[in-house]
Amino acid sequence: MPLQYAGIRAEHLAVRAGAGVFDVSHMGQIETCGPQAFDLLQHLLSNDVRRLPEGGAQYSVLCNERGGVLDDLFTYRLAEEHFLTVTNAANHERDLAWFVRHAAQFDADVVDRRDNFAMLAVQGPQARALLGRLADGPLASRMHCSLATIAGVPLLACGTGYTGEDGLELLVDPDRAGEVWDAVVAAGAVPAGLGARDTLRLEVCFHLYGNDLSEDRGPIEAGLGWCCREQTGFIGAEAVAAVRAAGPAQKLVAFEIVGPGIARQGNAVIGGGVVTSGTFSPCLERGIGMAFVPAERAEPETELEIDVRGTTRSAVVRRKPLYSKEH
Amino acid sequence: MADASYPEDLLYHAEHDWARVDGEEATFGITWFAQDSLGEVVFFDPPKVGTAVSKDTAYTEIESVKAVSDVVAPLSGEVIAVNETLADAPETINEDPYGEGWLVRVRLSDPAEQEALLDAAAYEATLS
Numbered sequence: 034m035p036l037q038y039a040g041i042r043a044e045h046l047a048v049r050a051g052a053g054v055f056d057v058s059h060m061g062q063i064e065t066c067g068p069q070a071f072d073l074l075q076h077l078l079s080n081d082v083r084r085l086p087e088g089g090a091q092y093s094v095l096c097n098e099r100g101g102v103l104d105d106l107f108t109y110r111l112a113e114e115h116f117l118t119v120t121n122a123a124n125h126e127r128d129l130a131w132f133v134r135h136a137a138q139f140d141a142d143v144v145d146r147r148d149n150f151a152m153l154a155v156q157g158p159q160a161r162a163l164l165g166r167l168a169d170g171p172l173a174s175r176m177h178c179s180l181a182t183i184a185g186v187p188l189l190a191c192g193t194g195y196t197g198e199d200g201l202e203l204l205v206d207p208d209r210a211g212e213v214w215d216a217v218v219a220a221g222a223v224p225a226g227l228g229a230r231d232t233l234r235l236e237v238c239f240h241l242y243g244n245d246l247s248e249d250r251g252p253i254e255a256g257l258g259w260c261c262r263e264q265t266g267f268i269g270a271e272a273v274a275a276v277r278a279a280g281p282a283q284k285l286v287a288f289e290i291v292g293p294g295i296a297r298q299g300n301a302v303i304g305g306g307v308v309t310s311g312t313f314s315p316c317l318e319r320g321i322g323m324a325f326v327p328a329e330r331a332e333p334e335t336e337l338e339i340d341v342r343g344t345t346r347s348a349v350v351r352r353k354p355l356y357s358k359e360h
Numbered sequence: 361m362a363d364a365s366y367p368e369d370l371l372y373h374a375e376h377d378w379a380r381v382d383g384e385e386a387t388f389g390i391t392w393f394a395q396d397s398l399g400e401v402v403f404f405d406p407p408k409v410g411t412a413v414s415k416d417t418a419y420t421e422i423e424s425v426k427a428v429s430d431v432v433a434p435l436s437g438e439v440i441a442v443n444e445t446l447a448d449a450p451e452t453i454n455e456d457p458y459g460e461g462w463l464v465r466v467r468l469s470d471p472a473e474q475e476a477l478l479d480a481a482a483y484e485a486t487l488s
Binding site for chain 1 (some may be wrong): 404
């Protein structure tokens, strides 16, 4: 996927106002099936897989024994004993090895499906209606998945995304993804690149692995306690429970820059902490970002100072998400 | 955004800056290639009037949605004016990089330095 097609700002605003399409085929997929597929995933994933019905979608993190985050993932339950988990490109091989290693204790098969799927994300308030006109039947609602045919191409349609807008992610045979892309663009979706994908996700405070999540940080400090169900006993649950009980030393907050300037990943928060993601918000028209800060400075409206390449910039902690439709 | 262009009346620095020299003074800006590489400019934080700038050395930053970039002085001297309109309309740098999107005007300390700059054809040759 290119960084941009027409320009980050134009693509971003098109997704907020209408519909955009992203080629996210770099994402990986792991299929888990068999009589104990559920048990394997309950052992690996932080969320409670019992709450994932057939035809459902669920977000979770994958933790190591120390409670550090190995990846953040969506899992789709295609059937009772059949799951598909979407991985981040840079983590795919490590995730796959982790799944395979732990599968040995279960009656479950883990299959690398990265080469079997291209992935198109069609996002925006008009995305669902646009796809509906190309589909031969109803499409999966939010947080659900189902087989569908779009522009004559059979695929898996999932009511998920990474922009804060309604829309679907389409998992499709790589040989036929071009047909779907062309049909979606012809129907009016604006091609959008990695740049807009990043500005869109950061406005709604979705995490990016490698920026806001890493093996050195846990889900509680990253604000992902809501997708951790320690009582299921997933790998890392004890460490996660301990941090939840004691309270994390640092928390991931969202911030807005006051005045000009943009903080970027790696900029230091004066007095402790670090910016994990930073960009210019096309909707809010100012610098925004997320940062780990000491827990006592994580309350909304707390004033921060950030060292942006030698210049001190003022920022204010804001409630997540930074952008919502009411703006 | 306009198509690529490199006016022949300007002198160019290989770090993608231009200078329009007028006797002892010069106007500086960034080239079409530079603004195209940066993408949509969202902030320009100008140096203060009176700041000394030194040929080949960064004197300010331009920030786009995707990145921040140093701007290198093509010639040495002292800043005598900055383009105040860019504070509210930084996208002018994209729209008109050789005109309304100029960055600073400088009183040159050594006008002979311009001998080392490139003409439009030589600069364009560095881009291919």
